[in-house]
Amino acid sequence: EPEVTQTPSHQVTQMGQEVILRCVPISNHLYFYWYRQILGQKVEFLVSFYNNEISEKSEIFDDQFSVERPDGSNFTLKIRSTKLEDSAMYFCASSPTGTSGEQFFGPGTRLTVL
Amino acid sequence: GEDVEQSLFLSVREGDSSVINCTYTDSSSTYLYWYKQEPGAGLQLLTYIFSNMDMKQDQRLTVLLNKKDKHLSLRIADTQTGDSAIYFCAEINKNFGNEKLTFGTGTRLTIIP
Numbered sequence: 485e486p487e488v489t490q491t492p493s494h495q496v497t498q499m500g501q502e503v504i505l506r507c508v509p510i511s512n513h514l515y516f517y518w519y520r521q522i523l524g525q526k527v528e529f530l531v532s533f534y535n536n537e538i539s540e541k542s543e544i545f546d547d548q549f550s551v552e553r554p555d556g557s558n559f560t561l562k563i564r565s566t567k568l569e570d571s572a573m574y575f576c577a578s579s580p581t582g583t584s585g586e587q588f589f590g591p592g593t594r595l596t597v598l
Numbered sequence: 599g600e601d602v603e604q605s606l607f608l609s610v611r612e613g614d615s616s617v618i619n620c621t622y623t624d625s626s627s628t629y630l631y632w633y634k635q636e637p638g639a640g641l642q643l644l645t646y647i648f649s650n651m652d653m654k655q656d657q658r659l660t661v662l663l664n665k666k667d668k669h670l671s672l673r674i675a676d677t678q679t680g681d682s683a684i685y686f687c688a689e690i691n692k693n694f695g696n697e698k699l700t701f702g703t704g705t706r707l708t709i710i711p
Contacts, residue, residue, distance in 0.1 A: 488640070515697065527641070527686065529698035540697045575640060587699060589633070589641035 486510045488590035490576050496596045497566055505561045505593045507576030515579040516559045517587060518551065520544075520572040527575065533559065566597045600624040602702035604687055609708045616674040618705045620687030623668065628692040630663060631699070632672045635684045644672075644685075674707075682709050 489508045497503050509516050518530040531541040533551055550562045559578075563570055573594050577587040601623045610616045622630070631646040647654045647661045647670075654661045660673040674681055687702040 490640075517697070519699070526703055527688075527699075527701040529700070532697035534697075542698065577641075586631075586643060586646065588643060591638075591640040 488576055488578055488588055490574075490590040490593050492593060493591065494594045494596070496598065499568055499597055500565050503563050503566055503595065505563075505574050505576075505595070507559045507561075507590055508557050509559055509576065509578030510580075510588060511557070513578035513580050513588075515539075515581070515587075516551075516553070517577040517579070518561045519575045519577065519589075521575065521592075522569075522572040530561070563595075566595075568597050571595055571597045600627075600689065600691070600700045602687055602689055602700050604685075604702035604705045606703060607706050607708070609710055610677050611710045612677060612679060614677055616672075616677045616681065616707055618672045618674075618685050618687075618707065620670040620672075620702055621668055622670065622687070622689050622700075622702075624689060624691055624700070625665075625668065626691050627668075627689040629690050630661075630670050631688040631690075632659075632661065633686040633688060633701075635686065635704070636682075641686065677707075677709055679709050679711070682707060 491506045516533040519527050521527045529542050531545045532539045548564050552560050573592045575592045576590045579587045604620045632644045633641040634644050635641050658675045662671045684704040684706050686704045688699040
C-alpha cells in the first residue's frame with residue numbers, strides 16, 4: 485500500500501542553523517501539508533501546498549519557514565534559522581483530491597534544536 | 599477559532615468495547631476524522647464521517663456524530679492489545695476552501711489483559 489515517507493527520522497541541530505525536512509508524498513496525490521506536534525501538545529497545522537504554491541498557512545508559518553516541491557516527488561520544509569521552540573515532531577501529509585479532506589500522514593521527523 | 603477536545607486517557611479490558619469521545623466547537627465542520635498513532639509511528643487515518651451523517655460503521659469501528667451537541671465518538675468493538683495507541687479526533691471545515699485539520703489532544707487507550 486502506498487505511503488508517505490519522511491527523512492530523516494530524527495534531526496538534531498544547533499540553534500540558528502538551517503534545516504530541511506524531506507517528504508515523499510503518495511505519488512498520485514495533489515495536495516501536500518506540513519503539521520507539527522510539540523511534545524505534550526496538539527498536532528498543529530503549518531501549511532498546505534497545491535499546484536506549486538502555498539494555499540493556506542497558519543500564523544506559526546512565519547518568514548523563517550518555507551516549502552518547496554523541487555521535483556515531481558519530494559516536498560520539503562525549510563526552517564532558516566532554528567530556535568529552541570522549533571523542537572517538535574514534524575509530520576508531512578498528502579491528499580488525493582482535497583475534496584473529502586482525507587489526509588495521509590508520514591511517520592514524522594523529530595527535530596531537536598540545542 | 600476552532601477547538602477540539604478529548605479526554606487524555608482511557609483504560610479498557612481486552613474483549614470489551616472502547617468508546618473514545620470528542621467535542622468540537624466549529625458548527626460548520628464538514629468532515630470529522632479519527633486517527634490512530636502507535637508508538638514511534640505516524641498518524642494513521644482510521645475512518646471519517648461527513649457532517650450530514652449520524653453514524654458510520656467499518657468492521658469493529660463505529661463512529662457516531664451528534665451534530666447538535668458537536669460530539670463525536672469512536673467505538674471499538676472487542677478491543678484487542680493491538681488497539682493500544684493514541685487516538686486523535688480531527689475536524690475540517692471545507693466550506694471556505696479551508697485545508698487545515700484541527701486536532702484534539704489525543705486519547706491514550708490502554709488495554710488491560
